[in-house]
Amino acid sequence: MRKFVVAVCDTEDGYRSRFVTYLMEHNAGRFAVHSFSRPGLFLEQFGEGVFDLILLGHGFEGVREEVQKRHVRIILLQDTVSGTITEEASCSWNTDTEIVGVFRYQSMENILHEMHALAEGKRASARWRGMLPKMEVIGVYSPVCHEMQMPFSMVYAAFLSEKQKVLYVNLMEFSGFQQLFELAGEYDLGDLILRIRDGRLSSELFWRSIYETDKVYYIPPFPNPENIKEMKLEDCMAFLDYVETNTDFCAVILDFGQGIGQFARVLERCTCIYCPVKSGFFFECQMKQYTAWLEAEMGHEIMERLHIMDLPFSARRIQSQTGVLRQLQWSEFGDYVRGYLTGAAYERA
16 A cells, blocks of 8 residues: 655644654554655755645745645644635635645544545545534543642643633532632532523523633632532533533633543543653552553543643642742743643644
């Protein structure tokens, strides 16, 4: 079987490196991959007509017109969840050019699906054409109860909010979320779930329950941990369906604790699952049991969405002062999270 020659073009070094590494480790038999960090160098080789498929990311917006003239299939790596570039738009350049827009920070298997579809010379099905549903669901859960799970989730939310509209939902017991980040909130998640359950949730009440800090939108968590245990799978799915159908949020981050029922079924809804862990034999034993349970409950496919992160940080460094989120963002921890997440959606455990 002939290999398809692919050009990955992006000026963001961390993202491009992780992207190419994943392709080489998981699809070397299918794709021959060329990596470009500068448009000029790419155009020199592109002129020779050697590529079957071209992925254009940051810094390569200016070469799109030239690429479209050459009958080459194109994937645009976009910062927003905007779906596929329409065929009409493609035809304005060339009827033989197929262009698909995908969200660059999604799971790699979704992008690979579209790459395979285009390489075979056919568009993806309608189900895959947008590459993502309207809204991405990102799970964060630490089976070793890493104390930096919630700080990681909030810094991640702040990072994503620079590019899209993000809703943060805390499902942890006694998280101290509002006190830690000095956040207000008259209504909480319990108010929304009760109204979703009996079909009385109005748009007005929903938005009255949504608050914002540093561009991150959030819902105050359950004040009583018993409420988390009473939250059913149907409640969680109905909540996510409501947000996806009735709002313009591009992503929801679910910060899981230990008490939610039918946990495995909720994880199935997540596009990716970040798993903060600690080093050491004790924690390794916990992780082995967790991953064995995941695979037994949902099959090996779920492991492709799991991102295991060894976070070498402690909550002892968090100071009691104004602006804890900003303190975290601009600390060594924030630098670590930002560096990890630049292309981290393509890193696999």
